[in-house]
Amino acid sequence: MAVQPVRTPAASGPATGGTGGSTKAIRFAVAIASGKGGVGKSTFAVNLACAMSQVLSAQGRVGKVGLLDCDIYGPSVPLMIGAHGRPEVEGESLIPLEAHGVKVMSMGFLVDDNTPVVWRGPMIMKTIQQFVQNVKWGELDILLIDLPPGTGDAQLSLVQTLPLDGAVIVTTPQPAATQVARKGALMFQKVNVPLLGIAENMSWFLDPSGEKHALFGEGGGARTAESLGTVLLGQVPLVPEIRAGGDTGVPLVVSSAQNPASEVFRNIAETILHTLQKKTSTS
Numbered sequence: 001m002a003v004q005p006v007r008t009p010a011a012s013g014p015a016t017g018g019t020g021g022s023t024k025a026i027r028f029a030v031a032i033a034s035g036k037g038g039v040g041k042s043t044f045a046v047n048l049a050c051a052m053s054q055v056l057s058a059q060g061r062v063g064k065v066g067l068l069d070c071d072i073y074g075p076s077v078p079l080m081i082g083a084h085g086r087p088e089v090e091g092e093s094l095i096p097l098e099a100h101g102v103k104v105m106s107m108g109f110l111v112d113d114n115t116p117v118v119w120r121g122p123m124i125m126k127t128i129q130q131f132v133q134n135v136k137w138g139e140l141d142i143l144l145i146d147l148p149p150g151t152g153d154a155q156l157s158l159v160q161t162l163p164l165d166g167a168v169i170v171t172t173p174q175p176a177a178t179q180v181a182r183k184g185a186l187m188f189q190k191v192n193v194p195l196l197g198i199a200e201n202m203s204w205f206l207d208p209s210g211e212k213h214a215l216f217g218e219g220g221g222a223r224t225a226e227s228l229g230t231v232l233l234g235q236v237p238l239v240p241e242i243r244a245g246g247d248t249g250v251p252l253v254v255s256s257a258q259n260p261a262s263e264v265f266r267n268i269a270e271t272i273l274h275t276l277q278k279k280t281s282t283s
């Protein structure tokens with residue numbers, strides 16, 4: 001299959017943070033990473049993508065957000081955003097599906113739900129590269145990329161395949177998660193991808209009486225951000241409706257826009273878009 005890159009490094013600058021250039025089909029590409037699995041990275045990516053779509057449509061722009069699920073081992077984005085089916089093929093390119101105003105592409109659309117994918121060594125990178133380079137996104141304001149957990153070769157090569165404008169690190173507050181998140185952040189710094197900030201997830205649980213319980217400790221996100229010289233983008237509480245949204249394909253920001261946790265996602269969406277737009281206008 002011929003490879004037709006969406007954004008070749010030559011067209012948009014090296015993978016070390018492509019910016020500027022109003023002719024780019026994808027204005028900004030941002031990786032959502034974590035280091036550790038199970039911290040809510042995919043949940044965060046899905047809600048953030050929908051929140052960005054809401055923020056952009058409030059500004060009069062519709063259908064300009066893309067979400068690329070690169071978790072080849074456990075693609076959970078299709079279930080979480082409620083996008084199902086086989087993508088259409090146009091020439092050599094895959095056409096993304098659409099859900100809640102977000103264009104979605106996932107390895108989950110291409111493999112059978114019941115067949116575990118066994119990836120070996122070099123095959124992994126070659127397949128991922130071909131996969132990410134052959135999606136026909138059309139014009140996008142922003143593409144979010146849900147990376148697989150970890151900081152190994154697969155993540156590093158992926159980061160080098162897609163020219164990125166920034167990375168957001170998702171972590172829960174406890175040291176067992178923040179220590180691995182730090183490693184993930186350092187990987188991006190090593191390849192000159194700017195850190196846009198830390199998003200803390202499962203920061204607290206609000207019981208029915210209104211009392212806050214910091215189940216996974218407190219301050220981990222802020223400390224991690226400070227030690228990396230970046231900002232804490234926001235704190236997402238542990239909310240049963242967020243879990244339910246992930247299992248029914250209607251993310252919380254779509255089903256309950258007024259929920260305080262939805263507001264957190266929208267604020268983070270606005271901050272990231274603002275930061276990226278400001279960078280472009282000053283570079």
Ligand SMILES: Nc1ncnc2c1ncn2[C@@H]1O[C@H](COP(=O)(O)OP(=O)(O)O)[C@@H](O)[C@H]1O
Pocket residue numbers: 034036037038039040041042043044076149201202236237238239240241242243244246247
């Ligand atoms: N803030 C939250 N409140 C409640 N449940 C959450 C929250 N964040 C994530 N979850 C749930 O935790 C589980 C793991 O989240 P997931 O996004 O798959 O993690 P990761 O992508 O980091 O492996 C999912 O079942 C998800 O619904």
Ligand SMILES: [Mg+2]
Pocket residue numbers: 041042043071076
């Ligand atoms: Mg995930």
